[in-house]
Amino acid sequence: MEILQSAAALQAQTEIWRQNKLRIGLVPTMGALHEGHLQLVRAAAQDNDVVVVSVFVNPTQFNNAEDFRLYPRVPDADAALLGPAGCTALFMPSVEQMYPQPTVLRFDFGPLERVMEGEHRPGHFHGVATVVSKLFHLSRPHRAYFGQKDLQQVAVIRQLVADLSFDLELVAYPTIREADGLAMSSRNRRLSPEARAVAPRLYQALALGASLVEKQQESPEAVQQAVEQFLAAEPGITLEYFALADGRTLQPVTGQWSPGSLVALCLAAHVGGVRLIDNVLVTLP
């Protein structure tokens, strides 16, 4: 595995791969890698001839300076995990490499980002779209891999790919969980033992909501209330939002259930000072 630290080096490598007709898979990450990331890398290695993994804590997508400062950074451990998982080139640029000058272009995804993460983290998806566009241009992937744990991010990038005619296949990979249900996340490293003990409640709340949605005996508003009450009973958790949304448009589901629709149950919550997100999907008959 080679480590590339400049945008020019990645572009030059991409050009050689393209000339040799090799299929390129891209896995964008912010590092502090876990099994969820590694499964994306293994999937990319199966589907493509070469795999680029980027590890870059992207400042433009953070709306909270403290969250950016505390984001876990373990580059040596990340590099050691990636080779065996099938990564061909690890791209680890500096902020100056990715942003040689301040950007002026603004991304606005309309209704898609007026809800959930977009609503609660102003500017977040502008930053994600900026850096992902740059990564697409530098590595010109045939396929790009993203996790469904960041469901709204997948929807935003799907829109980005369509609107800007990026010639690539977007692969959305299911959420990988710990044995007790907690979604794997780099930020889990910041959980104290006490916070880690209560964090699985988030998935339990989603599972409770999903079982009620499947039965369709309660209204969306009643399901909302049941999930919020479940989490309110856990003093170690502060819910930021819980949303019942259409799984494709991410717009709120209200009033009644639509037959055949995909329903996403999404939440963000603070557990011992760490902000975590999670979601589950239910397809209605």
Ligand SMILES: Nc1ncnc2c1ncn2[C@@H]1O[C@H](COP(=O)(O)OP(=O)(O)OP(=O)(O)O)[C@@H](O)[C@H]1O
């Ligand atoms: N548990 C998981 N299962 C599958 N994919 C995941 C999982 N966690 C993260 N990913 C995906 O890995 C890619 C990189 O994510 P990122 O580096 O932000 O890690 P993360 O674990 O989501 O960290 P955090 O949520 O703390 O920012 C994203 O496409 C993300 O959706």
Ligand SMILES: CC(C)(CO)[C@@H](O)C(=O)[O-]
């Ligand atoms: C896609 C991404 C790597 C862009 O910085 C980030 O949002 C993430 O890790 O999900």
Ligand code: BAL
């Ligand atoms: N995986 C989402 C990246 C972020 O929280 O900024």
